[in-house]
Amino acid sequence: MASKASKYNLFGGVGLGAAFLMANSSIGPGFLTQTTVFTQQLLSSFGFVILVSFILDIGAQVNTWRILTVSELRAQDLANKLLPGLGYFIAALVVMGGFSFNIGNLAGCSLGVNVLTGFSFQTGAIISGAAALLLFWIREIGSMLDNFTKVLGTLKILLTLIIAISSHPPLMQALHHTFVPEVISSRAIITIVGGTVGGYITFSGAHRLLDANIKGKEHIAEVNKSAVSGIVISGVMRFILFFAILGTLTHGAVLDKENPLASVFRFAAGEFGFRVFGIVLWSAAISSVIGASYTSVSFLKTFHPVLAKYERLCISVFIIITTILFVIIGKPKQLMLLAGLVNGLILPFALGVLLVASAKPRLMNGYKHPVWMQAAGWVVVLVMGWMGYLTIADWLRN
Numbered sequence: 001m002a003s004k005a006s007k008y009n010l011f012g013g014v015g016l017g018a019a020f021l022m023a024n025s026s027i028g029p030g031f032l033t034q035t036t037v038f039t040q041q042l043l044s045s046f047g048f049v050i051l052v053s054f055i056l057d058i059g060a061q062v063n064t065w066r067i068l069t070v071s072e073l074r075a076q077d078l079a080n081k082l083l084p085g086l087g088y089f090i091a092a093l094v095v096m097g098g099f100s101f102n103i104g105n106l107a108g109c110s111l112g113v114n115v116l117t118g119f120s121f122q123t124g125a126i127i128s129g130a131a132a133l134l135l136f137w138i139r140e141i142g143s144m145l146d147n148f149t150k151v152l153g154t155l156k157i158l159l160t161l162i163i164a165i166s167s168h169p170p171l172m173q174a175l176h177h178t179f180v181p182e183v184i185s186s187r188a189i190i191t192i193v194g195g196t197v198g199g200y201i202t203f204s205g206a207h208r209l210l211d212a213n214i215k216g217k218e219h220i221a222e223v224n225k226s227a228v229s230g231i232v233i234s235g236v237m238r239f240i241l242f243f244a245i246l247g248t249l250t251h252g253a254v255l256d257k258e259n260p261l262a263s264v265f266r267f268a269a270g271e272f273g274f275r276v277f278g279i280v281l282w283s284a285a286i287s288s289v290i291g292a293s294y295t296s297v298s299f300l301k302t303f304h305p306v307l308a309k310y311e312r313l314c315i316s317v318f319i320i321i322t323t324i325l326f327v328i329i330g331k332p333k334q335l336m337l338l339a340g341l342v343n344g345l346i347l348p349f350a351l352g353v354l355l356v357a358s359a360k361p362r363l364m365n366g367y368k369h370p371v372w373m374q375a376a377g378w379v380v381v382l383v384m385g386w387m388g389y390l391t392i393a394d395w396l397r398n
Contacts, residue, residue, distance in 0.1 A: 065205060152287045294315060
């Protein structure tokens with residue numbers, strides 16, 4: 001059993017780093033865009049979407065992190081042991097989702113650089129891609145991830161809090177409609193959950209813990225704490241951003257259709273707010289580039305020793321390709337909304353596979369997954385699967 005000192009060091013170091021890696025991966029430009037778009041549509045009732053997504057996120061993350069760390073296997077390897085070939089399929093889904101997310105992340109980087117310097121979107125994306133490459137090559141990957149994500153995660157929350165306070169949101173109305181909404185949107189819920197724990201994000205923190213050799217039943221309590229902390233961090237940021245947007249809309253702001261969040265920051269705090277928007281957006285985007293690239297490659301590196309040996313090079317290729325694709329494709333807003341939806345559809349399938357694996361003693365090193373956690377996980381699978389079906393049916397009708 002781990003000592004109190006080791007528990008503290010785990011959570012204060014790698015454990016908290018894993019929480020921030022997961023949170024920062026979710027608090028990307030897609031997160032910012034999705035929150036802005038749906039707050040415009042639902043106003044104070046969007047608080048209910050955040051609340052539901054928070055509950056679903058916990059069910060997804062705690063199950064995923066515990067199953068993977070206790071089995072001592074990454075998601076693709078556990079799936080392959082459950083059914084040969086299944087892990088390759090999940091890896092393909094997650095990597096494709098990571099690609100779609102990362103193109104959106106580079107789009108956010110380019111817009112942030114444009115706000116701060118006036119450079120073109122293409123130049124901003126290239127500069128940001130180069131910065132991400134530099135971060136992966138200047139020091140050991142694990143240490144960089146832990147420290148970089150903590151600093152940027154804290155910076156984003158504090159700067160956005162300043163804007164939220166400046167916008168004077170109707171807090172009591174928002175709180176009331178968080179629990180008693182006037183309107184409910186299944187599409188908003190699946191997109192928000194997909195943007196918070198969908199696709200690669202679900203596995204980012206757990207894979208970081210496995211890379212740090214933090215695994216086995218003796219670390220269950222710390223793993224749970226780290227997983228919940230990641231959800232709390234992203235939930236706090238979501239609510240703060242929601243309050244900022246709601247406050248500006250309540251006071252009559254008309255948001256720019258092409259860049260609605262910039263309008264929020266500018267309305268709340270003038271030119272200073274606009275520059276803060278640039279910093280927040282770039283910080284959110286570059287940290288998500290780091291998270292998406294690291295986690296996507298973590299789904300591939302166990303398939304062949306060469307991939308593990310040249311992990312940095314694989315990550316670099318991933319970043320370079322997604323940067324080139326953004327420069328060619330463009331359309332950041334549409335890409336970021338699509339990424340959240342696509343990754344939300346991946347979540348119920350991947351989580352369902354892990355839950356089935358958790359019931360197999362041969363895969364879990366003698367550990368018996370609690371029935372209540374199994375039930376909570378299957379609720380997430382069913383809810384997200386049903387909402388995904390409704391969303392697809394709605395798209396087909398329109």
